[in-house]
Amino acid sequence: MLRRLGWLSxxxxxxxxxxxxxxxxxxxxxxxxxxxxxxxxxxWVRLFLPAGALALFDWGIADMAxxxxxxxxxxxxxxxxxxxxxxxxxxLLTGLLTGGGIGLASAFLARASGAEAQSxxxxxxxxxxxxxxxxxxxxxxxxxxxxxxxxxFLLLRASxxxxxxxxxxxxxxxxxxxxxxxxxxxxxxxxxxxxxLAAAALPGLPSLGLRWPTSAALSEVRERxxxxxxxxxxxxxxGQLPPMLIAPLLGASAVGLFDVLTRLPRFLKSVFGLLNxxxxxxxxxxxxxxxxxxxQRFGMxxxxxxAMFVIPVTAVLAGLAEPVLERWVGPRxxxxxxxxxxxxxxxxxxxxxxxxxxALIARAEMLRSLNRLALLQVICQYAIAIAxxxxxxxxxxxxxxxxxxxxxxxxxxxxxxTGLGLPDGLAKRLVLLLSAGVGVALVLAVVTxxxxxxxxxxxxxxxxxxAFAGICILVxxxxxxxxxxxxxxxxxxxxxEVGCP
Numbered sequence: 001m002l003r004r005l006g007w008l009s010x011x012x013x014x015x016x017x018x019x020x021x022x023x024x025x026x027x028x029x030x031x032x033x034x035x036x037x038x039x040x041x042x043x044w045v046r047l048f049l050p051a052g053a054l055a056l057f058d059w060g061i062a063d064m065a066x067x068x069x070x071x072x073x074x075x076x077x078x079x080x081x082x083x084x085x086x087x088x089x090x091x092l093l094t095g096l097l098t099g100g101g102i103g104l105a106s107a108f109l110a111r112a113s114g115a116e117a118q119s120x121x122x123x124x125x126x127x128x129x130x131x132x133x134x135x136x137x138x139x140x141x142x143x144x145x146x147x148x149x150x151x152x153f154l155l156l157r158a159s160x161x162x163x164x165x166x167x168x169x170x171x172x173x174x175x176x177x178x179x180x181x182x183x184x185x186x187x188x189x190x191x192x193x194x195x196x197l198a199a200a201a202l203p204g205l206p207s208l209g210l211r212w213p214t215s216a217a218l219s220e221v222r223e224r225x226x227x228x229x230x231x232x233x234x235x236x237x238x239g240q241l242p243p244m245l246i247a248p249l250l251g252a253s254a255v256g257l258f259d260v261l262t263r264l265p266r267f268l269k270s271v272f273g274l275l276n277x278x279x280x281x282x283x284x285x286x287x288x289x290x291x292x293x294x295x296q297r298f299g300m301x302x303x304x305x306x307a308m309f310v311i312p313v314t315a316v317l318a319g320l321a322e323p324v325l326e327r328w329v330g331p332r333x334x335x336x337x338x339x340x341x342x343x344x345x346x347x348x349x350x351x352x353x354x355x356x357x358x359a360l361i362a363r364a365e366m367l368r369s370l371n372r373l374a375l376l377q378v379i380c381q382y383a384i385a386i387a388x389x390x391x392x393x394x395x396x397x398x399x400x401x402x403x404x405x406x407x408x409x410x411x412x413x414x415x416x417x418t419g420l421g422l423p424d425g426l427a428k429r430l431v432l433l434l435s436a437g438v439g440v441a442l443v444l445a446v447v448t449x450x451x452x453x454x455x456x457x458x459x460x461x462x463x464x465x466x467a468f469a470g471i472c473i474l475v476x477x478x479x480x481x482x483x484x485x486x487x488x489x490x491x492x493x494x495x496x497e498v499g500c501p
Contacts, residue, residue: 013271014157015157015158015161016157016270016271017271018161018164019160019161019164020270020271022164022165022167022168023164023263024263024264024328025168026167026168026171026172027039027260027329028329028330029171029172029175030042031256031260031329031330031332033175034179035253035256036252036253036257036260036332036333037114037115037116037119037251037252037253038119038179038252038256039256039259039260040114040243040247040251040252040253040254040255040256040257040258040259041113041115041119041122041123041252042179042182042183043243043255043256043259044113044114044123044243044244044252045113045123045126045127045130045183046186047240047243047244048102048109048127048130049130049134049137049187049190050134050137050141052240053240053241053244054098054134055235055236055240056232056233056236057094057098058094058138058141059094059221059225059228059229060224060225061087061090061091061138061141061142062141062142062144062145062148063145063224063228064083064087064145064220064221064224065083065087065141065144065145065146065148065149066145066146066149067149068080068083068084068087068145068149069084069145069146069148069150070149072149080149081205082212082216082217083217083220083221084142084146084205085212085217086217086218086221087142087145088142090221091135091138091139091141091142092138092139094138095135095136095137095138095139096134096135098131098134099132099133099134099135100131102127102130102134103127103128103131103132106124106127106128106131107124109123109127110123110124110127112247112248113247113248113252114246114247114248114250114251114252114253114254114255115252116252119252121180122178122179123179123183125180125183125184126180126183126184129183129184129187129188130187133187133188133190133191136191136194137190137191137194139194140190140193140194140197140198143194143197143198143200143201143202144156144197146201147197147201150204152200155196155197155200159193159196159197162189163186163189163190163192163193166189167182167185167186167189170182170185230371231371234374234378237378237381237382238374238377238378238381238401239266242258242385242397243255243258243259245397246258246394246397250394254393254394255394257333257394258394258397258398260325260329260333261333261336261339261340261343261395261398262343262398264317264324264328264340264344265340265343265344265346265347266347268313268314268344268347269346269347269350272306272310272347272348272350272351272354273350273351273354299355299356299416299420299421299422300420300422300423300426302355302356303355303356303422303426303430304426304429306351306352306354306355307352307430307433308433310348310351310352311433311434311436312437312440312464312465313465314345314347314348314437315348315436315437315440315441315444315464316440316441316444316461316465317344318340318341318342318344318345318441318445319341319440319442319444319445319448319464320444320445320457320461321337321338321340321341321344322334322337322448322449322450323448323449323450323451323452323457324337324340325337325340326450326451327454336395339395339398341441341445342398342399343398343401345402345405345406346401346402346405348437349405349406349409352409352413352430353412353413353416356413356416356417356419356420356422357370357412357416360416360419360420366415366419369415370412370415373408373411373415376408376411377404377407377408380403380404380407380408381400381401381403381404382400383400384396384399384400384404385397385399385401386400388400413427440464444460444461444464447460448460
């Protein structure tokens with residue numbers, strides 16, 4: 001089972017990394033062709049999709065479908081059919097209502113996007129097509145959940161990669177496409193993906209007993225949807241709301257600059273999140289372990305491993321932010337490199353707290369406490385952004401996010417440390433590692449500039465990671481090094497489970 005879990009995590013991680021790299025690759029040609037304003041408009045219209053701000057209304061549909069299908073293998077479990085029928089109905093209704101609202105408000109939204117007069121019609125055209133496609137795209141969430149329940153992750157990730165690959169091919173290979181063409185093309189690719197998922201998922205529905213929803217199914221959906229609502233609101237507030245606000249307040253160019261400066265940190269945050277993807281099931285098993293220190297050791301070793309991977313990567317990228325921006329997007333945004341460097345604190349600190357948080361969310365009281373801290377972070381984020389909006393414009397939203405994450409991180413770590421029973425010495429080691437990371441970033445920022453050669457950047461980056469590895473060895477004591485080595489040896493030991501790919 002563990003080997004299969006590792007294989008599935010590897011497939012998900014590889015596919016996600018490829019999709020993320022394609023997303024980074026298309027930024028320069030889009031900015032060159034349409035400018036920061038046109039690029040910002042493409043980002044803004046994508047917010048009106050379930051993967052954007054409309055995540056507020058997805059009700060956890062995909063997760064509920066996954067649970068229903070996965071538990072249907074148990075003969076004592078209720079049939080998945082009534083719940084799936086209700087989820088399909090809820091998805092279609094949500095898509096019709098949100099699509100109808102966007103369609104009716106499309107003229108107002110196009111003007112609120114901050115678009116220049118000649119681009120307003122293109123934005124409205126994209127919004128109208130999006131509104132028509134939303135019922136189909138929301139229904140695709142149920143199909144995705146069904147395939148996840150059947151562990152058909154390869155098909156799901158291949159479809160994600162196909163959408164990203166086709167869109168990137170259009171950006172690079174069809175320079176004559178207009179802003180409206182690209183926006184509509186992306187929505188069309190999402191609709192095609194839903195068709196592929198339907199072809200794979202629908203033939204198996206009769207075996208799941210698809211029929212009219214029962215009162216039990218209705219009760220389950222209501223309960224789970226209410227539980228998901230708070231997390232959805234926090235997630236959208238932290239991620240999708242800033243560009244939604246920046247467009248009407250400061251214009252589409254401000255959205256473009258904000259997205260460019262935060263895209264690499266957001267990509268790293270998602271990649272680092274994969275490190276914690278398998279923590280919850282392991283933590284649940286360790287909760288039942290007769291050894292009361294099992295979960296404590298798991299949390300300590302896991303946090304150290306995450307720190308030793310995440311801190312040097314973010315530190316090196318922060319130190320090289322100026323030349324990285326110069327070679328990635330060009331000189332038009334290089335002067336703001338310090339803001340991207342600061343933004344890299346967000347994925348680093350989120351990853352450090354994320355491991356312990358993932359191990360504790362199975363405890364209801366810990367989940368409530370973590371949610372309260374997340375709410376505090378969001379309040380601080382927008383209080384700072386609003387206070388600095390006049391002087392820093394779109395950069396105030398980056399300042400608010402960075403400062404709020406830095407302020408709340410010690411509170412999160414204290415809560416996690418108490419919940420896992422982590423030793424006091426671990427906090428001191430993390431402070432030393434973080435200090436070393438800041439030192440590495442500052443040194444690199446001083447010795448490099450936008451004109452530094454690629455060979456120089458690669459050499460400095462590699463030597464910095466090597467130096468940081470030496471620092472890690474010095475910071476960790478003999479017991480820590482022994483635990484890490486034993487943990488890595490166990491994870492690399494061949495498994496012999498039958499039937500695993």
